Amino acid sequence: MSVDFQSWASNCQARIEAFLDSRLPANDCVPMRLHKAMRYSVLGGGKRVRPLLSFAAGELAFVDIERVTVVAAAVELIHAYSLVHDDLPCMDDDILRRGKPTCHIEFDEATALLTGDSLQTLAFELLAEKRLADTPETQLEMIAQLAQASGSRGMAGGQAFDLDSVGKTLSLPELEFMHVHKTGALIRAATMLGARCSSRLDVDQLDKLDHFAKCVGLAFQVVDDLLDIEATTATLGKTAGKDAENNKPTYVSILGISQARELAEKLQHDAYQALDGFGDDALRLRQVTDFIIKRKF
Numbered sequence: 181m182s183v184d185f186q187s188w189a190s191n192c193q194a195r196i197e198a199f200l201d202s203r204l205p206a207n208d209c210v211p212m213r214l215h216k217a218m219r220y221s222v223l224g225g226g227k228r229v230r231p232l233l234s235f236a237a238g239e240l241a242f243v244d245i246e247r248v249t250v251v252a253a254a255v256e257l258i259h260a261y262s263l264v265h266d267d268l269p270c271m272d273d274d275i276l277r278r279g280k281p282t283c284h285i286e287f288d289e290a291t292a293l294l295t296g297d298s299l300q301t302l303a304f305e306l307l308a309e310k311r312l313a314d315t316p317e318t319q320l321e322m323i324a325q326l327a328q329a330s331g332s333r334g335m336a337g338g339q340a341f342d343l344d345s346v347g348k349t350l351s352l353p354e355l356e357f358m359h360v361h362k363t364g365a366l367i368r369a370a371t372m373l374g375a376r377c378s379s380r381l382d383v384d385q386l387d388k389l390d391h392f393a394k395c396v397g398l399a400f401q402v403v404d405d406l407l408d409i410e411a412t413t414a415t416l417g418k419t420a421g422k423d424a425e426n427n428k429p430t431y432v433s434i435l436g437i438s439q440a441r442e443l444a445e446k447l448q449h450d451a452y453q454a455l456d457g458f459g460d461d462a463l464r465l466r467q468v469t470d471f472i473i474k475r476k477f
């Protein structure tokens with residue numbers, strides 16, 4: 181635990197990159213165009229925030245690193261799929277992601293659709309192929325938890341709500357409802373799956389961790405809304421100013437910049453509070469929270 185956060189995070193990022201690289205089909209494996217597009221969309225980019233949360237929660241629960249690597253990779257594959265689909269013309273219609281052309285621009289729309297589908301199914305293949313929890317029942321629950329977080333009662337449902345909200349005025353609770361699903365559900369799953377690779381935490385502790393992850397998920401989105409207007413396209417590696425351009429309700433459009441910043445800090449405080457009682461074992465989770473709040477891209 182003596183390693184500084186930057187080194188720890190770089191280590192986790194390298195570990196997840198190497199694992200994903202080893203599990204994504206090779207570029208010369210048929211169908212080559214699809215496999216190239218999958219590798220293009222997953223490897224060599226992204227902050228890997230969700231894997232960092234899985235690894236940090238894994239440290240809290242003293243989880244075997246091999247197990248947590250698999251769940252972190254599965255969550256990152258779902259995230260990468262969501263970005264590929266989110267960038268499609270029928271969704272956010274964007275041309276830049278992680279500093280390079282989006283999947284449908286580099287390849288084509290049909291390939292991007294299949295890329296998202298294939299990344300999603302690969303995620304579940306990874307979760308199902310070997311032992312990742314202390315009991316088979318827990319592992320089945322973890323698979324169901326990721327499915328639920330990704331589907332219509334989670335991320336995809338939040339995206340549907342988002343598409344429906346364009347040009348509308350949302351109340352703060354409605355905006356929160358949207359983001360608890362669209363962004364928050366996967367962040368929560370990343371955290372909880374990391375911890376559930378061992379049976380060390382009891383139900384009460386898992387509830388506290390879940391509350392932590394809910395606060396972090398919302399804080400992530402508030403910061404994302406701030407960066408969309410405060411940062412440049414070059415820094416973000418994706419098109420800045422998209423929310424206003426698309427007439428989307430955001431924390432900034434509803435609260436203004438300074439109140440949105442205050443909300444991010446309040447959520448950071450709430451997240452910290454949820455970790456009270458875990459002591460030093462939660463150090464990495466606190467550090468990942470700070471990274472999410474202070475990030476510049």
Ligand code: GRG
Nearest residue numbers: 226227228229262263265266336339362363404
């Ligand atoms: C088409 C069935 C179907 C489902 C699609 C597209 C979709 C479901 C959901 C989209 C969810 C989505 C894109 C949420 C945005 C969350 C968000 C703020 C993403 C940016 O995450 P970062 O900053 O990105 O962690 P990096 O590139 O660092 O990984």
